[in-house]
Amino acid sequence: MKKIVVPGEQVSDRPVQCDGCFVDAGKTFATTMSLATDERVIPLKGRYVPVLGDFVVGIVKESIVIGYLLDLNSPYLAKLGDRDCREEYRHGDVVSVKLASVNEVHDAMAMEPRKLEGGTLVAIEPVKVPRVIGRNGSMLALVQDHTGAQVSVGKNGRVYVKGGNVALAVQAINKICAEAHTSGLTERMTDFLKREAARSEQVN
Amino acid sequence: MAKKSDIQLVKSDGTRLDGRSPTDLRPLKITAGVLKQANGSALVEWGRNKVLAAVYGPRECFPKMLTNPYRAAINARYLMAPFSGNEEHSRSGPNRRSQEISKVIQHVFENLVLTEQFPKTMIDICIEVLQSDGGTRIAAVTAASVALADAGIPMRDLACGVGVGKASGQLLADLDKGEDNFGESDIPTVISPRTGELLLYQMDGMLTREEISRGFDLATEACMKVHAKQVEALKKKYDTVLEEAGSNGE
Numbered sequence: 001m002k003k004i005v006v007p008g009e010q011v012s013d014r015p016v017q018c019d020g021c022f023v024d025a026g027k028t029f030a031t032t033m034s035l036a037t038d039e040r041v042i043p044l045k046g047r048y049v050p051v052l053g054d055f056v057v058g059i060v061k062e063s064i065v066i067g068y069l070l071d072l073n074s075p076y077l078a079k080l081g082d083r084d085c086r087e088e089y090r091h092g093d094v095v096s097v098k099l100a101s102v103n104e105v106h107d108a109m110a111m112e113p114r115k116l117e118g119g120t121l122v123a124i125e126p127v128k129v130p131r132v133i134g135r136n137g138s139m140l141a142l143v144q145d146h147t148g149a150q151v152s153v154g155k156n157g158r159v160y161v162k163g164g165n166v167a168l169a170v171q172a173i174n175k176i177c178a179e180a181h182t183s184g185l186t187e188r189m190t191d192f193l194k195r196e197a198a199r200s201e202q203v204n
Numbered sequence: 205m206a207k208k209s210d211i212q213l214v215k216s217d218g219t220r221l222d223g224r225s226p227t228d229l230r231p232l233k234i235t236a237g238v239l240k241q242a243n244g245s246a247l248v249e250w251g252r253n254k255v256l257a258a259v260y261g262p263r264e265c266f267p268k269m270l271t272n273p274y275r276a277a278i279n280a281r282y283l284m285a286p287f288s289g290n291e292e293h294s295r296s297g298p299n300r301r302s303q304e305i306s307k308v309i310q311h312v313f314e315n316l317v318l319t320e321q322f323p324k325t326m327i328d329i330c331i332e333v334l335q336s337d338g339g340t341r342i343a344a345v346t347a348a349s350v351a352l353a354d355a356g357i358p359m360r361d362l363a364c365g366v367g368v369g370k371a372s373g374q375l376l377a378d379l380d381k382g383e384d385n386f387g388e389s390d391i392p393t394v395i396s397p398r399t400g401e402l403l404l405y406q407m408d409g410m411l412t413r414e415e416i417s418r419g420f421d422l423a424t425e426a427c428m429k430v431h432a433k434q435v436e437a438l439k440k441k442y443d444t445v446l447e448e449a450g451s452n453g454e
Contacts, residue, residue: 006438007353008361008398022318022360029398031318031358033438044442045244045356047262049322075262075325105273105323127356181442 002037002183004044005030012039019043035181044181048074048126048156050099050108057121057154058110060093070097070110073123073156078108085113094121094160096152116152119162122170124177126157131180132173139186143172146193168196211386213371220376220383227422229366229378229429234346234437236354244355246437248347251380252337257347259355262325270326275319277326280310282344284333305341312345312394312403318358327357338381339367342392345404350434354441362434363403365394366426368419370411375419377426391416393423397431400424 005011011021012028020034020043034041050056050072058070058078067082068089080097089095094117097110124132132153133140144151148164151173161169172193179185214220224230230251239245242258265271270279282305286296298306313329329352331344342365349363369379371387384390389409395402411419 004439004442006362006435007359008396009435020358024360024399029360031360032356033353033442043356045354046358047243047322047356075264075322077264 002035002181004181005034005036005041007031007033011036011041020046042181043127045125046127048072050074050076050078050102050106051155052099052102054099054155055096056099056110056156057094057096057116057152057158057160058156060089060091060095062091063089070095072108073126073158074106076106076108078110080110080113084111087115089113089115096154096160116160116162119150119160120166120170122159122161122173124157124159124173125180126155128177128180129153129155129157131185132159132176134186139176139189142186142189142193143169143176146197147172165197165200168193168200171196211372213383213387214374214376218374220371222380224378226374226376227425229426230380232430232433234350234433236350236437236441242351242355244351244353244357246347246350246354248343248350250339250343250346251378252335253333253340253343254335255331255333255340255343255347257329257331257344257351259327259329259348259351259357261327261355262322262357263328265324265326271324273323276317276322276324278310278313278317278319278329279326280306280313280329280331280348282306282309282331282333282341284336284340288333289336305344308404308406309341309345309348312363313348313352313359315403316349316359316361316363316396317352318360321358327352336381338379338384339392341404342367342394345394346430346434350437353434353438361396361398362431363394364397364427364430364434365392365404366423366430367392368423368426370409370415370419375415375422377422391419391423393420393427395424395427397428 015023016028016039020041021028033044061071062069068080070078095113098112099108100111101109147169149169150162152160233249235247238247244259246257248255270277329348333340345365367379369390371383389411391407394404
């Protein structure tokens with residue numbers, strides 16, 4: 001059974017190693033507001049911390065000697081080397097990058113930059129990213145199919161939407177985030193997208 | 205001139221001037237997530253106290269000299285609004301008292317927040333007392349604790365507290381301004397309800413060892429009631445979404 005737990009609330013009466021939990025006196029307790037289901041804990045809120053290999057959407061914050069500093073919607077910045085860039089970036093440019101290395105204090109080096117232009121950037125809770133993507137990308141495919149928009153989701157909670165019905169895609173992403181901790185979301189989103197897509201066609 | 209001890213704060217039938225029994229709390233209402241711009245926020249209305257707390261971060265640490273490569277720095281800021289009371293708080297900005305309270309609140313959360321998960325960062329806890337009626341530091345800790353949980357900052361437990369003290373020779377829980385100012389003693393107490401560990405204990409006035417022991421038991425019992433309200437406020441925020449989505453989450 002799913003239940004919402006608060007920091008310090010017991011999740012299991014045996015030690016379980018998982019994110020958003022800690023073990024004390026042989027029992028497992030939640031550290032953040034989370035959704036707990038049979039010894040599995042899904043945090044409902046939290047900041048993004050860089051992880052090696054993540055694809056993220058960054059914003060160029062500063063130009064430095066070796067390249068650029070990227071804002072990752074996180075307390076930590078990523079460095080992007082000049083050598084990895086095919087073009088010059090300016091302050092405020094949006095780039096998708098892969099995190100090539102992350103050290104013990106979470107400072108990251110980025111690689112494979114791709115400039116994102118002409119679309120809309122949406123910020124969501126980083127903990128909701130798996131729900132927006134869905135199992136094997138099913139939720140993302142659903143949004144893209146019904147809106148015709150191209151949606152790129154960064155692990156850091158930045159979603160880039162371009163082309164198609166951008167307004168509906170953004171509305172759908174926000175709805176997924178607001179109801180991320182509820183069950184039967186895929187069915188509700190299918191109904192919502194069909195209804196709203198039909199309505200916008202009528203208007204046009 | 206009448207002495208402090210001459211003022212009757214407990215009536216002959218054992219009730220207090222506002223009709224509460226010695227163990228009763230003032231009406232407590234906690235609302236989580238009241239500010240959209242903050243990462244986490246809470247409004248605590250406790251009797252006539254109104255305290256607003258907002259949490260920002262973890263964020264890049266400024267000033268840089270406070271950066272700790274092993275853990276996040278906690279920056280607590282407690283302030284009373286110039287219109288919060290009718291006495292010495294008429295000047296805005298920090299003063300000796302607010303600096304002391306900011307410091308003790310910082311220590312409370314340094315012992316609860318898992319700061320080692322966010323090295324080199326800073327977590328800001330901003331607390332504004334909008335209306336005061338005794339026990340504002342306890343209301344501030346209660347609000348800050350809910351705001352931190354609302355911000356998704358990992359913690360070992362919620363901090364919950366209550367002020368206990370002695371007035372008219374009797375131990376009382378949750379002192380209001382009159383009992384605090386004209387009573388014999390007061391002890392703001394903050395505990396971690398999961399373990400019962402003491403996080404804040406500041407005594408003002410005189411009590412016997414036996415009274416301190418009884419007072420601590422009284423505080424622990426009252427803290428559990430506060431903790432229940434904190435949990436209720438945090439869960440309510442997500443229950444609303446569960447209801448709107450037409451699902452009970454099972």
